[in-house]
Amino acid sequence: MTAAAAPTALMRQYLDVKARYPDAIVFFRLGDFYEMFYEDATYVAKTLGLTLTTRDKGKEDPVPMCGVPHHAVRTYLVKLTELGHRVALCEQLEDPKSVRGIVKRDVVRVVTPGVNLDEQSLEPREPSFVAAAIGDGRRGYGLAFLDVSTGDFHATEASSAEALVDELARAEPKELVLGDGAADPSDGELAQLLRRAYPRVPQARAPGGGSAAATLRATLRAGYDDTVVERTPLAAAAAARVREYARATQPGAALPVTRLDVYRRADTLVLDEQARAHLELTESLQTRKRQGSLLDVIDETRSAMGGRLLRRWLLFPLVDVAAIRRRHDAVERLVGAHEARDRIRAQLGEIADLERLVGRARLGVATPRDLAVLGRSLAGLPALVAALDDARAAELVGDDDDLLRLGDANEPGGGLGADLAETLTRTLRPDSPATTKEGGYVAAGISAELDDLVAIASGGRERLSAIETRERERTGIPSLKVKFNNVFGYYIEVTRANLAKGDVPADYTRKQTVANAERFVTPELADFEQKILTADERRVALELEIFGRLRDEVAAADERLLALAARVAAVDALASLAEVAHRAGYCRPVVDESGVVELADARHPVVERLAAAGAFVPNDLRLDPAAEQVLVVTGPNMAGKSTLIRQVGLTVILAQMGSFVPARAARIGVCDRVFTRVGAGDNLARGESTFLVEMRETAHILRYATPRSLVILDEIGRGTSTYDGVSIAWAVAEHLHDRVGAKTLFATHYHELTALTATHARVRNASVAASEWKGEVVFLRKLQPGGASRSFGVEVAKLAGLPPAVVERARAILRTLESQGDAGADTPRAVVPASVTPAPQLGLFAPTPPPAPAPPPTPSGPPPEVVAEILTTLGAIDVDDLSPRAAHDVLAQLTKKLTTPR
Numbered sequence: 001m002t003a004a005a006a007p008t009a010l011m012r013q014y015l016d017v018k019a020r021y022p023d024a025i026v027f028f029r030l031g032d033f034y035e036m037f038y039e040d041a042t043y044v045a046k047t048l049g050l051t052l053t054t055r056d057k058g059k060e061d062p063v064p065m066c067g068v069p070h071h072a073v074r075t076y077l078v079k080l081t082e083l084g085h086r087v088a089l090c091e092q093l094e095d096p097k098s099v100r101g102i103v104k105r106d107v108v109r110v111v112t113p114g115v116n117l118d119e120q121s122l123e124p125r126e127p128s129f130v131a132a133a134i135g136d137g138r139r140g141y142g143l144a145f146l147d148v149s150t151g152d153f154h155a156t157e158a159s160s161a162e163a164l165v166d167e168l169a170r171a172e173p174k175e176l177v178l179g180d181g182a183a184d185p186s187d188g189e190l191a192q193l194l195r196r197a198y199p200r201v202p203q204a205r206a207p208g209g210g211s212a213a214a215t216l217r218a219t220l221r222a223g224y225d226d227t228v229v230e231r232t233p234l235a236a237a238a239a240a241r242v243r244e245y246a247r248a249t250q251p252g253a254a255l256p257v258t259r260l261d262v263y264r265r266a267d268t269l270v271l272d273e274q275a276r277a278h279l280e281l282t283e284s285l286q287t288r289k290r291q292g293s294l295l296d297v298i299d300e301t302r303s304a305m306g307g308r309l310l311r312r313w314l315l316f317p318l319v320d321v322a323a324i325r326r327r328h329d330a331v332e333r334l335v336g337a338h339e340a341r342d343r344i345r346a347q348l349g350e351i352a353d354l355e356r357l358v359g360r361a362r363l364g365v366a367t368p369r370d371l372a373v374l375g376r377s378l379a380g381l382p383a384l385v386a387a388l389d390d391a392r393a394a395e396l397v398g399d400d401d402d403l404l405r406l407g408d409a410n411e412p413g414g415g416l417g418a419d420l421a422e423t424l425t426r427t428l429r430p431d432s433p434a435t436t437k438e439g440g441y442v443a444a445g446i447s448a449e450l451d452d453l454v455a456i457a458s459g460g461r462e463r464l465s466a467i468e469t470r471e472r473e474r475t476g477i478p479s480l481k482v483k484f485n486n487v488f489g490y491y492i493e494v495t496r497a498n499l500a501k502g503d504v505p506a507d508y509t510r511k512q513t514v515a516n517a518e519r520f521v522t523p524e525l526a527d528f529e530q531k532i533l534t535a536d537e538r539r540v541a542l543e544l545e546i547f548g549r550l551r552d553e554v555a556a557a558d559e560r561l562l563a564l565a566a567r568v569a570a571v572d573a574l575a576s577l578a579e580v581a582h583r584a585g586y587c588r589p590v591v592d593e594s595g596v597v598e599l600a601d602a603r604h605p606v607v608e609r610l611a612a613a614g615a616f617v618p619n620d621l622r623l624d625p626a627a628e629q630v631l632v633v634t635g636p637n638m639a640g641k642s643t644l645i646r647q648v649g650l651t652v653i654l655a656q657m658g659s660f661v662p663a664r665a666a667r668i669g670v671c672d673r674v675f676t677r678v679g680a681g682d683n684l685a686r687g688e689s690t691f692l693v694e695m696r697e698t699a700h701i702l703r704y705a706t707p708r709s710l711v712i713l714d715e716i717g718r719g720t721s722t723y724d725g726v727s728i729a730w731a732v733a734e735h736l737h738d739r740v741g742a743k744t745l746f747a748t749h750y751h752e753l754t755a756l757t758a759t760h761a762r763v764r765n766a767s768v769a770a771s772e773w774k775g776e777v778v779f780l781r782k783l784q785p786g787g788a789s790r791s792f793g794v795e796v797a798k799l800a801g802l803p804p805a806v807v808e809r810a811r812a813i814l815r816t817l818e819s820q821g822d823a824g825a826d827t828p829r830a831v832v833p834a835s836v837t838p839a840p841q842l843g844l845f846a847p848t849p850p851p852a853p854a855p856p857p858t859p860s861g862p863p864p865e866v867v868a869e870i871l872t873t874l875g876a877i878d879v880d881d882l883s884p885r886a887a888h889d890v891l892a893q894l895t896k897k898l899t900t901p902r
Contacts (some may be wrong), residue, residue: 077116129152151255153239178204215248276315718749
């Protein structure tokens with residue numbers, strides 16, 4: 001920054017602020033504008049298309065300057081934070097009209113990509129986490145993520161860089177906070193690791209503060225656990241770092257944080273980034289939007305906080321069987337209680353986002369409209385409790401852990417916030433505005449002084465009329481009038497003719513004499529004049545004082561209000577799961593520690609919704625670590641292999657998050673992780689090809705999968721040559737069977753893998769049925785035992801619109817390959833890679849080699865007369881008129897002839 005040689009007092013004030021916030025763009029309030037100077041102005045003007053001007057024009061070194069109107073600042077903040085910038089809002093702390101000289105200014109808030117309190121900028125159903133990471137490969141890693149808008153605060157530890165990346169993927173932070181690197185060189189290594197993993201997530205630097213224990217104790221108050229630093233020192237250090245960073249963005253305000261959830265990764269079903277993406281849990285792979293995801297299907301919540309909690313349940317499913325069953329109990333109650341569920345959902349629709357409203361109050365940015373909405377929401381909770389009581393009265397076999405119980409207004413401290421509901425609804429008008437600037441939000445009857453000021457500010461006609469009537473009676477002058485003009489203000493006028501009819505009281509002071517009257521002022525009228533001239537300003541100030549006390553009262557109750565909000569959100573999430581289960585015909589799964597996954601008539605929840613009614617074909621499936629551990633699924637392209645294997649993963653996740661599942665019946669042995677390797681993708685920015693990405697993801701699975709994991713693999717080895725691909729796929733399947741022991745669904749077009757059943761006891765073959773009818777492929781979508789006989793790839797290419805000439809040429813080449821026994825042939829055959837030396841791959845456009853000499857005939861097989869008889873029988877059959885049953889009978893007869901001794 002190149003400042004002017006002798007900066008003015010105003011610019012010295014700006015430079016002082018900029019020195020304290022060097023990494024932020026400073027929005028410096030000057031009247032009705034936020035101004036930027038020097039490099040900030042140059043960059044923002046270019047980036048946002050603003051006009052760049054200069055301050056101190058005509059001087060040798062003018063200061064670059066640009067500005068935005070204060071009433072439109074939100075738009076510019078959104079654009080800058082989306083680009084990864086931090087913006088420090090420096091406000092005027094004094095009224096310029098009442099100050100001589102420089103107005104006092106200071107930063108009141110720092111808006112960052114992860115710390116944003118503007119309700120119009122936040123996604124209502126998504127958290128806005130700022131995350132902090134600490135540690136290195138030697139000590140492990142600590143991770144914490146905090147949503148400043150709600151106080152949602154979590155921390156954990158990870159033993160490896162991969163685990164850290166996986167956990168950050170589930171948190172989906174908007175911003176990453178690291179150390180400044182001055183004291184710990186590992187901060188630089190960590191920054192590089194995270195920049196490679198999350199190139200689009202902005203990174204911020206925060207210097208180390210005091211001890212983690214002192215920081216967390218000051219933040220959490222009564223909710224602080226003294227053992228957290230001893231048990232999980234890295235998690236505690238990360239939590240302290242993110243708390244300090246967030247606190248620095250809100251000078252003078254207390255964060256709405258009441259508890260820290262320190263969890264172990266093993267306490268939840270671990271879903272890494274590729275599983276979350278491949279299974280499309282929260283967004284579609286194609287559109288990167290919520291529509292088409294599993295969350296889009298199951299989210300029928302009526303409140304934003306319920307939607308955020310449901311999203312968390314989906315990304316952090318449970319592994320504790322008892323906790324899972326408690327959620328299932330609650331969902332089952334709500335599924336069965338139709339009328340009560342409808343009432344519950346209707347009441348939830350009337351409840352606003354309690355978490356963010358309380359957070360805004362705690363941070364001092366809540367508006368009158370916010371608190372009015374909060375009051376109405378709290379006032380509606382008793383009706384919600386009554387509906388929940390009706391649902392809880394339903395018969396249910398099992399324990400009720402009060403997941404559907406909110407509390408009672410008579411509980412100590414007011415379990416439902418009835419005290420605050422009464423105060424807020426009584427104090428604030430229902431139509432309260434979203435700003436305190438003009439007042440008009442405090443209800444009548446709250447303050448006699450305010451009511452008087454409102455009456456005065458609105459004209460004071462009744463007050464003037466009362467004064468006039470009383471003075472007429474007191475003086476006996478019936479024509480006495482109270483008047484007003486811009487020169488003298490309010491006065492009492494008595495005509496000269498009436499002066500002789502009564503005595504003017506001693507407290508009348510002559511103000512002016514006119515031709516036919518005298519004008520007087522009294523102490524009461526002078527006081528009224530003073531009041532009415534300042535009434536509007538005093539009214540706004542008094543309303544602001546009342547509102548400030550009200551906001552402080554809500555902030556002081558943040559702990560119990562946030563706990564209540566969490567219970568309401570849980571009820572909303574459970575009611576959503578019940579509504580989806582009822583509408584879509586989901587069943588309650590049996591969840592246990594068996595490790596078995598057994599599904600009857602299972603469906604894919606997303607594909608089923610998008611398909612025409614009744615068009616989705618359900619399937620049965622069983623995985624058992626002791627008997628049916630690896631299921632090799634073959635079948636044609638487009639037959640539904642990918643849909644089938646993905647729906648198993650989605651079913652496991654749904655069951656462990658506490659949801660019913662899309663099946664007629666289901667048994668889910670709890671899994672510790674779900675791994676996926678589906679589809680093709682590259683990472684060209686990092687120089688990684690499609691095949692390299694595939695192998696990296698496969699290596700990750702083989703490294704971390706356990707016997708309790710579910711592994712979903714689709715087309716392993718397809719990104720390289722045929723023999724390489726078959727070899728890799730075979731070796732991966734063997735490793736999962738022999739060494740890992742994870743339940744595995746292995747979809748493949750390499751029919752050679754079906755031979756694994758001959759040498760591996762826990763491998764089973766299954767195929768997705770398809771048939772050919774009059775030259776066209778018909779997909780039956782049904783899973784059946786055994787491997788597929790062919791892939792119908794050419795037929796699918798024809799359906800996709802390949803030119804006829806290309807299709808015919810492909811068929812000819814396929815016949816050549818099949819006749820020569822190439823590794824790409826459809827006919828399944830045993831392959832043992834360790835003992836087979838593959839021949840060179842076929843060159844499609846090379847001259848066809850001469851056929852190998854035929855081996856000498858072997859004196860085995862049926863007698864010639866039997867063969868002749870069979871051929872005669874086959875020649876007499878009209879295949880087009882042969883039914884499936886008749887074909888079966890003919891085949892049985894011919895088989896009998898072949899096997900009957902002669």
